[in-house]
Amino acid sequence: MTQTEALRALESLLESFLERMIKLKENRLRVLSxxxxxxxxxxNIRDEADLTEEVGGWFAEHKDWVNESVLRPSDxxxxxxxxxxxxxELHLTEETPPAVAKIAAEIxxxxQQDGRRKVVLKRRPESSPDKTAPEAExxxxxxxxxxxxxxxxxxxxMSGGKAHLISVLNHALDAATLQQNKEALHLxxxxxxxxxxxxYLVGPFVERLKEAEALQQKARTHLTEGSAPHV
Structure with a gap:
């Protein structure tokens, strides 16, 4: 692969990465909304009739969330x-309107479905892997x-609340330097x-990137030397 082809491949990869990132952020904003x-x-509950209409509309729009991975555990x-x-707030009796009973059933x-999903996610494998099997590459x-x-x-x-990509870059470089965050360095x-x-003119940012990389490399070197056995 030539240098030009490598740059094109990297550019395509970066564009794909940014598209996925934008989609992820849009999905996150939709969930929070x-x-x-x-x-x-x-x-703002006023009466059961009003509540039924509002909650019914919410379920109609978000009923698939219960089985989707778009929600975080905290969500x-x-x-x-x-x-x-x-x-x-829904007091069910023999005289309860069908619409109210339907909302109670939806809740x-x-x-129930959310509870079952949490159980499935937390379930451990029933059998342990074969330790004698050859290790795959x-x-x-x-x-x-x-x-x-x-x-x-x-x-x-990092991009939350930022107005420009350069602000995100500054944040990433700070994290790479001060926290020695390796993924922030790659970002x-x-x-x-x-x-x-x-x-864009990125010369000063390239220098900061090199400094952050040097700091992280130095920290890894010290860690390796510190863990080496003494003779």
Missing amino acids: GINRLDDIAR RNRISAILAGIRR DRWQ PDTIKMFRNHLERLTALFAD AALLIYYLRRNG
Whole structure:
């Protein structure tokens, strides 16, 4: 592969990474908006009829969340707590309107399905792996994909509230230098490459990147020397 081909491949990889990162951030904002809306509904309960319409609309829009991986454990806990509070406001009797009973059933169904999902996620393998089997070579594609996913999540966290990519780059370089965060170092390198390809002057950032890399390399060297056996 020539240098030009390598740069094109890296550019394509970076564009794919940024697209996934943007999608992740959009999904995160959609989740937070949906949870906040449910919280607003619970805080502004006036009567059962009004509550039924509002909660029914929320379930119609977000009913698939219970079986999707888009929610974090903290999101699920918050939704379950809000729904539990709403459920306590629904007093079911023989004279309860069908619409109210339906909402109560929807809440109960959500809580049951969400509970079962948590049990499945926490279940351990029933059999231990065969320790005599030959050790497989590492799946480098999977390892790199996982690394990109971690970088995507890191970018989503660092870009929150930022107005420009350079602000995110500054944050990443600070984390790489002060916290010696290796993934922040890699993220900073990707951002510098992207900005340079789009005509930005990145010389000062390249110097900071080199300094951060040197600090991390020095720290790894000291760690290795400190763990070496004394003779």
